[in-house]
Amino acid sequence: xxxxxxxxxxxxxxxxxxxxxxxxxxxxxxxxxxxxxxxxxxxxxxxxxxxxxxxxxxxxxxxxxxxxxxxxxxxxxxxxxxxxxxxxxxxxx
Numbered sequence: 001x002x003x004x005x006x007x008x009x010x011x012x013x014x015x016x017x018x019x020x021x022x023x024x025x026x027x028x029x030x031x032x033x034x035x036x037x038x039x040x041x042x043x044x045x046x047x048x049x050x051x052x053x054x055x056x057x058x059x060x061x062x063x064x065x066x067x068x069x070x071x072x073x074x075x076x077x078x079x080x081x082x083x084x085x086x087x088x089x090x091x092x093x
Contacts, residue, residue, distance in 0.1 A: 010053075013091065016083040017044075017055055023076035024062050035065045059089045 040061050048054055071087040086092040
């Protein structure tokens with residue numbers, strides 16, 4: 001993969017995760033919104049995520065906060081699918 005392709009791929013992956021967090025915030029109660037801010041955002045600012053791109057802990061936190069049965073709906077779900085994300089926020093491509 002060339003440098004521009006790698007940059008594009010990384011940007012699409014990051015955008016997909018940001019959209020998944022946004023979809024959760026859209027559906028969240030005030031208490032869940034506070035937990036997303038207190039638990040998920042610090043992880044996304046951590047070296048573990050920034051240097052290694054390990055998304056799974058963030059997805060696990062989102063599922064713990066929103067409930068295991070929560071999935072994005074409507075436009076959020078369609079846009080995430082276009083970015084190659086499944087309903088659990090994982091990369092599907």
